[in-house]
Amino acid sequence: MTHGIETLRADVPVIETDRLILRAPRFEDLEAITAFGLSDRSRHVGGPMTDWQSWHSLIGMIGHWVIRGFGWWMIEDKATGQTAGRTGIGHHIDWPEPELGWHLYEGFEGRGIAYEAALAAREYADGTLGLGPLISLIAPDNLRSRRLAERLGASVESETVIRGATCIVYRHPMGTA
Numbered sequence: 001m002t003h004g005i006e007t008l009r010a011d012v013p014v015i016e017t018d019r020l021i022l023r024a025p026r027f028e029d030l031e032a033i034t035a036f037g038l039s040d041r042s043r044h045v046g047g048p049m050t051d052w053q054s055w056h057s058l059i060g061m062i063g064h065w066v067i068r069g070f071g072w073w074m075i076e077d078k079a080t081g082q083t084a085g086r087t088g089i090g091h092h093i094d095w096p097e098p099e100l101g102w103h104l105y106e107g108f109e110g111r112g113i114a115y116e117a118a119l120a121a122r123e124y125a126d127g128t129l130g131l132g133p134l135i136s137l138i139a140p141d142n143l144r145s146r147r148l149a150e151r152l153g154a155s156v157e158s159e160t161v162i163r164g165a166t167c168i169v170y171r172h173p174m175g176t177a
Helices: 027-038 040-045 051-068 113-127 143-151
Strands: 020-023 072-077 083-090 099-104 135-138 155-162 165-171
Touching: 020 083, 020 113, 027 051, 051 072, 051 083, 072 113, 083 113, 099 113, 113 143, 135 143, 135 155, 143 165
Parallel strands: 099 135
Antiparallel strands: 020 072, 072 083, 083 099, 135 165, 155 165
16 A cells, blocks of 8 residues: 555666676665765765765665666676676766766776676667767766777767866767777
């Protein structure tokens, strides 16, 4: 019985690649999200973050799927079952358009995971959602993300300011890299 309360649910598709599972965020991911948020790795996405900000990040990812019909997947390493990071398409109210983004958690860099996950998310956005060509908003000093955007075939389009921070706007090609 719902007592007049409407239940909101998001149907988050599961995407499998050779080595990864892109899946819905869930409560069990909070520990990995919090560890990322507390680390210096989160500096380009508003961090370091408090525990409650990491909680807000988790529920925001879930809410994005409910409101927009697309959003962020958690990246799960098939071999270990560990949460390796997240990737997906965000379109916040102050973003110029939908953005392809990625975050890798500590210990998962240098293995092509971010590339594989972001490519799968971009292909889903293009092929299933009809979004694209997508952008990626990247801090000028975030050299690893800039290199990944370029490896994905994205090119610098312009510069903008988001929430007081300068970002380089990378434009992705449609479909595969």
